[in-house]
Amino acid sequence: MPREAEPSLSERTFTLQAISEGLRVLAKVSAEVTVPFPDRPFDGIFQITSELGPMVAPSYEVNRPTETEVLLARLLEKTIRRSGALDTESLCLVAGQKCWSVRVDLHVLSADGNLIDSACFAVVAALRHFRKPDTSIEGETLTVYTPAEREPVPLSWLHSPFCATFDFFGDEGDIVVVDTTWLEEQLRVASCTFSLNKHGEICQISKLGGRPIEATLVIQCAQMALDKVKEFTDLLDAKLAEDAKRRDKGGLMAELSAENDR
Amino acid sequence: MAPPSAELSHLPKADGSANFSFGGYTITAAVNGPVEAQRRDENPFEALVDVNVRPAAGVGGTAERQLEAILQPALRHLIAIRNFPRCVVQVTLQVMEAPENAYVNSKVMQPRLNLGIIPSLLHAAMLGLLTAAIPLNTVASATCLAITNADEGTAIKVDPSRTEIDQATSVHVLGFTADGDLLLAESEGSFTAEEWDRVLQTAENVCCRGQETGNDAEMGGYGAESENVLHFMRSVLEAKAAESLHWR
Numbered sequence: 001m002p003r004e005a006e007p008s009l010s011e012r013t014f015t016l017q018a019i020s021e022g023l024r025v026l027a028k029v030s031a032e033v034t035v036p037f038p039d040r041p042f043d044g045i046f047q048i049t050s051e052l053g054p055m056v057a058p059s060y061e062v063n064r065p066t067e068t069e070v071l072l073a074r075l076l077e078k079t080i081r082r083s084g085a086l087d088t089e090s091l092c093l094v095a096g097q098k099c100w101s102v103r104v105d106l107h108v109l110s111a112d113g114n115l116i117d118s119a120c121f122a123v124v125a126a127l128r129h130f131r132k133p134d135t136s137i138e139g140e141t142l143t144v145y146t147p148a149e150r151e152p153v154p155l156s157w158l159h160s161p162f163c164a165t166f167d168f169f170g171d172e173g174d175i176v177v178v179d180t181t182w183l184e185e186q187l188r189v190a191s192c193t194f195s196l197n198k199h200g201e202i203c204q205i206s207k208l209g210g211r212p213i214e215a216t217l218v219i220q221c222a223q224m225a226l227d228k229v230k231e232f233t234d235l236l237d238a239k240l241a242e243d244a245k246r247r248d249k250g251g252l253m254a255e256l257s258a259e260n261d262r
Numbered sequence: 263m264a265p266p267s268a269e270l271s272h273l274p275k276a277d278g279s280a281n282f283s284f285g286g287y288t289i290t291a292a293v294n295g296p297v298e299a300q301r302r303d304e305n306p307f308e309a310l311v312d313v314n315v316r317p318a319a320g321v322g323g324t325a326e327r328q329l330e331a332i333l334q335p336a337l338r339h340l341i342a343i344r345n346f347p348r349c350v351v352q353v354t355l356q357v358m359e360a361p362e363n364a365y366v367n368s369k370v371m372q373p374r375l376n377l378g379i380i381p382s383l384l385h386a387a388m389l390g391l392l393t394a395a396i397p398l399n400t401v402a403s404a405t406c407l408a409i410t411n412a413d414e415g416t417a418i419k420v421d422p423s424r425t426e427i428d429q430a431t432s433v434h435v436l437g438f439t440a441d442g443d444l445l446l447a448e449s450e451g452s453f454t455a456e457e458w459d460r461v462l463q464t465a466e467n468v469c470c471r472g473q474e475t476g477n478d479a480e481m482g483g484y485g486a487e488s489e490n491v492l493h494f495m496r497s498v499l500e501a502k503a504a505e506s507l508h509w510r
Contacts, residue, residue, distance in 0.1 A: 024272075024273065026356075026358060028318045028319050029319075030319035030320070032367075049321070051316070053314065053316065053354055053356075054292065054294055054314065054352045054354045055273065055276060055279075055290070055292035055354045055356060056275060057275050058276075058294040058295075058297050058352060062314050103319065103320065105318070105319050105320065107316065107318075107356055109273055109290060109292075109356065110273040110274055110275050110276070111275070112274065112275070133367050144367055146365050146366060146367050147365075147367075148365045
């Protein structure tokens with residue numbers, strides 16, 4: 001579980017690592033101007049790609065997605081993209097002609113269990129940390145400003161969904177463990193992932209196979225998931241505020257400004 | 263320019279791993295090996311070296327494949343491949359950060375060779391191989407040089423920045439083993455044979471300088487401002503070894 005999140009130190013690389021013991025995830029966001037899909041002229045393009053390479057374990061092959069990877073990609077898709085966390089309409093620049101394409105690349109460097117929660121945290125954090133170049137439209141001409149000309153702007157972010165995974169152990173599946181390690185994950189009888197935001201709005205619940213679980217236990221877990229998500233939100237808000245404060249002093253705009261303090 | 267920095271064995275699952283940052287580039291290397299090779303690509307006489315470069319943003323394309331094609335033969339010469347027949351040494355190089363220019367909006371997909379990244383990739387791979395305790399014939403270091411056309415003739419810039427590379431007439435990457443043998447040479451742009459000779463000499467000074475003790479006169483020469491990476495690698499590995507043996 002992300003106990004520690006570290007925004008990247010370099011001034012304009014918008015990466016974020018969710019670091020905990022034995023687990024490192026790097027999410028990198030990039031944006032560029034492209035042509036929107038013909039069937040969705042008013043929407044920008046937003047995609048999340050995740051990769052598990054030989055860095056995690058030698059058994060992971062390059063360009064051959066494993067089941068874990070596919071499940072991770074689908075869950076992130078459901079949690080972040082389909083829940084409308086990013087307002088894709090705001091990425092549209094000229095309807096049907098130009099739009100922003102925002103892309104998140106999730107690189108798993110090492111995984112020791114509980115990959116989904118950390119991956120989701122890293123993606124949300126990176127997107128909220130990201131600043132895209134500012135643009136302006138005058139008539140038909142679109143101008144994309146470089147970071148030196150205008151301070152980049154944040155994405156239009158609507159809500160921050162997080163994942164909370166519960167693993168069930170024991171014959172009845174009545175022992176619940178949060179934040180399992182890889183070894184513990186091998187012994188579980190079932191697992192259930194809740195995706196929700198701090199207001200308790202559930203984006204998805206996935207329980208893929210495993211032993212059946214009591215309905216009351218699932219409701220208890222959902223309640224617990226809300227507490228966990230509130231914890232994540234606080235952690236991320238604190239880290240982003242810290243980072244904003246650090247970025248605020250100096251910066252390229254302050255350097256370029258001719259104003260002097262009297 | 264900031265001195266190089268490195269973090270060793272920070273990934274618990276890989277046999278060897280290193281994080282190397284220098285000149286705006288941050289590369290994480292993970293080395294696994296020698297592991298059993300797949301039937302289709304096993305070699306009965308020597309170990310296969312599998313280099314995999316992953317970009318920070320986007321999926322790997324032709325540019326990454328070319329970087330792999332440059333690094334793979336270089337690493338093959340360094341690793342004692344004959345010791346491990348039917349095995350594979352996996353070297354995964356993940357670009358964590360690349361220098362960004364505040365005056366240009368970069369495109370995500372740039373299918374163009376970036377020579378400036380090769381030294382960092384090689385150094386990260388070296389540190390990864392060393393922490394994975396893979397038998398090596400020798401160690402190596404590389405440097406990037408750019409020839410710029412100034413008013414007072416051509417000048418050679420060691421470890422050029424991204425803008426300097428853009429303005430340069432030619433860019434060169436040269437790698438040398440610890441014994442001072444040329445390991446890799448890649449060039450881009452137009453240059454004359456004399457310029458190439460100068461580049462070779464400068465690179466040799468940068469990479470192999472200070473190998474012989476008491477060679478202080480050389481220090482004032484070309485590239486004195488850039489740190490000797492082999493020295494740096496030795497010092498971080500010494501520190502790591504001392505830390506690992508601390509319990510004794």
